[in-house]
Amino acid sequence: MTDMSNTEPTAPPHSQWYDVWHQFKAHKGAMLGAIVFIVIILGVFIGPWLWPFDASYIDIRSRNQGPSWSHPFGTDQLGRDTLARMMAGGQTSIAVGLTAMMLALGLGSLVGISAGYFKRLDGPLMRLTDLFLALPVLPLLLVMMMLFREPLSSAVGPERGIFILIVVAIGITSWMPTARIVRGDVLALKEREFVLAARSIGTSNKNMITRHILPNVLSPIMVSATLGIANAIITESALSFLGLGFPPDFPTWGRLLNDATQYLQEYPERVFWPGLAISLTVLSVNYLGDGLRDALDPRIRGR
Amino acid sequence: MLTFTIRRLILSIPTLLFISLIIFLLLELAPGDPMAQVPLTVPPEVKEKMRQALGLGEPMHIRYWKWLVQFFWIEPQVLFDHYFGTAFSEGKLRVISWQHRSPVMDVVVERLPQTLWVVGLSYIVGILIALPIGIYSAYKQYSIFDQAGTFITMIGYSIPPFFTGPLIIVLFSVQLGWFPFIYDTTHEVTDWDSFVYQLRQMIMPVMVLAMQTTAQISRYMRASMLDNLNQDYVRTARAKGLSEKVVVLVHVLRNSMIPVVTVIALGLPAIFGGAIITEQVFSVNGIGGQLIGAIQANDLPTVQTLTFMFAILIVFFNLIADVLYGILDPRIRYD
Numbered sequence: 001m002t003d004m005s006n007t008e009p010t011a012p013p014h015s016q017w018y019d020v021w022h023q024f025k026a027h028k029g030a031m032l033g034a035i036v037f038i039v040i041i042l043g044v045f046i047g048p049w050l051w052p053f054d055a056s057y058i059d060i061r062s063r064n065q066g067p068s069w070s071h072p073f074g075t076d077q078l079g080r081d082t083l084a085r086m087m088a089g090g091q092t093s094i095a096v097g098l099t100a101m102m103l104a105l106g107l108g109s110l111v112g113i114s115a116g117y118f119k120r121l122d123g124p125l126m127r128l129t130d131l132f133l134a135l136p137v138l139p140l141l142l143v144m145m146m147l148f149r150e151p152l153s154s155a156v157g158p159e160r161g162i163f164i165l166i167v168v169a170i171g172i173t174s175w176m177p178t179a180r181i182v183r184g185d186v187l188a189l190k191e192r193e194f195v196l197a198a199r200s201i202g203t204s205n206k207n208m209i210t211r212h213i214l215p216n217v218l219s220p221i222m223v224s225a226t227l228g229i230a231n232a233i234i235t236e237s238a239l240s241f242l243g244l245g246f247p248p249d250f251p252t253w254g255r256l257l258n259d260a261t262q263y264l265q266e267y268p269e270r271v272f273w274p275g276l277a278i279s280l281t282v283l284s285v286n287y288l289g290d291g292l293r294d295a296l297d298p299r300i301r302g303r
Numbered sequence: 304m305l306t307f308t309i310r311r312l313i314l315s316i317p318t319l320l321f322i323s324l325i326i327f328l329l330l331e332l333a334p335g336d337p338m339a340q341v342p343l344t345v346p347p348e349v350k351e352k353m354r355q356a357l358g359l360g361e362p363m364h365i366r367y368w369k370w371l372v373q374f375f376w377i378e379p380q381v382l383f384d385h386y387f388g389t390a391f392s393e394g395k396l397r398v399i400s401w402q403h404r405s406p407v408m409d410v411v412v413e414r415l416p417q418t419l420w421v422v423g424l425s426y427i428v429g430i431l432i433a434l435p436i437g438i439y440s441a442y443k444q445y446s447i448f449d450q451a452g453t454f455i456t457m458i459g460y461s462i463p464p465f466f467t468g469p470l471i472i473v474l475f476s477v478q479l480g481w482f483p484f485i486y487d488t489t490h491e492v493t494d495w496d497s498f499v500y501q502l503r504q505m506i507m508p509v510m511v512l513a514m515q516t517t518a519q520i521s522r523y524m525r526a527s528m529l530d531n532l533n534q535d536y537v538r539t540a541r542a543k544g545l546s547e548k549v550v551v552l553v554h555v556l557r558n559s560m561i562p563v564v565t566v567i568a569l570g571l572p573a574i575f576g577g578a579i580i581t582e583q584v585f586s587v588n589g590i591g592g593q594l595i596g597a598i599q600a601n602d603l604p605t606v607q608t609l610t611f612m613f614a615i616l617i618v619f620f621n622l623i624a625d626v627l628y629g630i631l632d633p634r635i636r637y638d
Binding site for chain 2: 237
């Protein structure tokens with residue numbers, strides 16, 4: 001028997017996530033995207049604590065002002081501070097984006113893993129996915145907003161009702177790509193030796209999925225998470241822009257953009273800030289997703 | 304190939320039926336009442352009659368069936384009559400809009416040309432810009448052109464049309480005054496000047512929609528070209544002494560176009576969806592505008608018909624993409 005006591009590795013082994021982080025750092029666009037996204041989130045959620053003006057504070061004497069030191073982004077037609085409204089709107093937009101993404105991801109992973117793992121469910125679930133992919137998403141979202149906004153608003157209050165409605169509507173119309181990708185990966189994983197080994201020692205289906213399958217499909221799920229945030233933010237803004245999102249007094253980036261287009265001829269600069277915020281958030285999240293995809297792909301990693 | 308096409312065509316019928324059922328059931332839950340506008344002085348029995356006249360009194364499955372018959376049987380007959388002067392649809396009940404009190408399809412036919420012009424032109428323009436960008440940036444991978452092209456397409460991908468729209472209105476209409484602010488749908492092209500006016504008012508909406516198309520398609524084109532440029536057959540073609548132009552533009556391009564063509568076919572319905580927003584921004588009086596108007600006026604037959612027409616577009620272009628893929632790529636055999 002050989003001596004096992006002094007075979008310790010000289011350098012500490014680094015985990016898979018260390019490699020991923022190392023590769024991610026090398027992708028400049030992704031790093032920049034991550035930083036910008038974190039700055040936007042921090043600014044939107046911490047900013048209102050530091051900024052003296054409230055988003056709904058009306059100061060009719062200082063309405064329609066341009067940029068100044070007290071109002072860096074100017075004020076709107078009721079004298080409300082645009083920066084404060086941008087921050088309040090960003091909270092809603094990003095909250096909608098994150099929640100809708102999580103719902104879509106949860107649904108997509110559930111469908112994808114069930115379809116990939118259980119052979120009997122594969123056919124029906126994938127037909128369902130195909131059907132959902134054939135639905136006209138934007139018209140259906142508009143119809144859903146029209147039909148359910150009144151009942152939900154009266155049931156749980158206007159803002160929360162619309163929030164739930166938008167999140168659920170976006171969630172159930174955008175889970176399909178995740179489900180397809182996850183199913184493909186699960187199908188490939190099922191043929192691997194470690195799954196066979198795990199099965200040979202009598203692992204139950206539940207443990208097999210939570211311990212062996214799920215950790216291994218985490219990387220495609222994370223990539224679709226970033227794309228999901230971008231998609232949800234754009235969809236919410238589009239609905240608000242079309243006047244079928246949140247109620248008029250409730251700021252979101254899309255709503256602010258919609259309000260600003262009504263004053264396009266007099267105050268064209270007002271369109272700029274909410275549009276920039278939406279675009280910058282989506283751009284940074286997209287770059288983040290690009291970097292994540294490269295970092296999580298073991299074939300590209302290490303180049 | 305033919306059997307595959309026929310099988311796909313038959314398969315798309317249950318899909319469409321299912322989608323129409325979803326749309327119908329969704330609208331069935333609508334809390335809005337078309338009689339809400341009727342004054343309170345109208346007696347209840349008259350109201351009930353008006354409800355019957357709108358086809359509302361019957362049970363759900365009968366109304367669903369009636370709507371299916373109207374959409375798939377009577378409306379095509381009307382179209383046939385219109386072209387051949389026959390009278391198949393005489394006296395039959397068509398899908399009536401609650402808002403206009405006239406058949407939904409008449410309004411659609413009135414409005415479709417505007418949408419088709421703007422959407423179709425923007426798609427063609429977008430593809431024409433996207434393909435050269437994609438080809439060149441793949442050929443010169445990591446060059447300055449490629450970096451700039453990737454960055455610009457990423458921006459085009461991320462900026463929503465409801466921001467680019469107002470932005471270019473501000474720039475070109477308000478500041479520079481080059482193009483008209485609002486799309487004039489009543490404008491008719493009669494001579495050269497009116498043609499120029501039509502062109503000028505179409506430039507901005509087409510530009511906004513084309514930007515989205517360009518961003519998506521040039522990304523696909525670049526990726527597809529990159530996949531092919533490292534293949535063995537490219538080396539063989541160069542080794543044979545073919546000129547670089549022939550190698551890239553004939554051998555590589557033809558093979559790279561296979562996935563791109565399907566993406567182009569698949570993307571067309573999405574562009575119609577995007578046109579809803581763009582039409583709203585530029586006040587184009589197309590079917591997107593009609594849908595928004597119908598939703599705001601609680602005009603359920605119009606909403607139902609239009610949403611279903613979007614679904615037909617998606618199913619149809621999915622079919623076209625599948626068939627095209629089989630025709631273009633000899634490695635794909637469905638049978």
